[in-house]
Amino acid sequence: MEIIDQIAMIPGRSWGSNVYVVGKGELALVDSGLTGDFRSHFIKDIESLGLDPLNIKKLVITHFHPDHIGGVLEVVDFCAAEVMIHEIEAAYIEKKAGFNVQVKLKDGDIIPLGNMNFKVIHTPGHSPGSICLYNAEKKILFSGDTIFAYGVGRTDIPGGDIIELKKSIKKLTELDVEILLPGHDVPVIGNANENIKLDYSFVESLSNDY
Numbered sequence: 001m002e003i004i005d006q007i008a009m010i011p012g013r014s015w016g017s018n019v020y021v022v023g024k025g026e027l028a029l030v031d032s033g034l035t036g037d038f039r040s041h042f043i044k045d046i047e048s049l050g051l052d053p054l055n056i057k058k059l060v061i062t063h064f065h066p067d068h069i070g071g072v073l074e075v076v077d078f079c080a081a082e083v084m085i086h087e088i089e090a091a092y093i094e095k096k097a098g099f100n101v102q103v104k105l106k107d108g109d110i111i112p113l114g115n116m117n118f119k120v121i122h123t124p125g126h127s128p129g130s131i132c133l134y135n136a137e138k139k140i141l142f143s144g145d146t147i148f149a150y151g152v153g154r155t156d157i158p159g160g161d162i163i164e165l166k167k168s169i170k171k172l173t174e175l176d177v178e179i180l181l182p183g184h185d186v187p188v189i190g191n192a193n194e195n196i197k198l199d200y201s202f203v204e205s206l207s208n209d210y
């Protein structure tokens with residue numbers, strides 16, 4: 001499903017993450033879903049968008065949970081894309097998941113995806129190296145599992161931290177966002193600032209022992 005020119009969303013299968021395809025010629029993916037789904041479904045899904053999956057050059061991972069990194073090896077085998085993930089999670093990933101990370105991201109890095117530049121925003125809380133990607137010109141935010149259209153990422157898993165999550169989501173309320181592209185469930189197309197504010201008031205209402 002095309003969200004806007006240059007960005008399409010492939011909805012997550014089962015509990016797998018959404019996968020976003022950015023660009024028209026040279027392509028980038030944001031997240032990779034569950035193991036097996038790239039080979040069995042996403043290649044065809046990308047082709048049916050009129051795009052060539054062999055042109056995937058970059059794979060940005062919003063955080064290291066298995067429902068986001070499951071497809072990394074399949075993508076790398078298929079088209080030798082460069083893998084990009086926050087530096088905090090890169091070492092763990094290389095050891096546990098058995099693939100190399102070519103680009104270790106830091107807060108404030110600018111990465112070109114399609115014909116747009118995205119700023120890396122480190123948003124720990126759901127996981128220690130969670131990132132969001134923001135394009136100020138078009139007011140687009142890829143939010144991983146930090147926030148959703150209606151709700152926030154869980155913190156009751158190893159590496160989760162509710163206090164960090166609150167701080168991270170507060171940072172997101174300071175952005176101007178029209179289009180919110182989360183790691184799961186539906187995107188928000190138009191006036192996503194409202195959703196982010198609601199997500200923040202929800203997370204603020206949670207106890208720090210949550």
Ligand SMILES: [Zn+2]
Nearest residue numbers: 063065126145
């Ligand atoms: Zn997650």
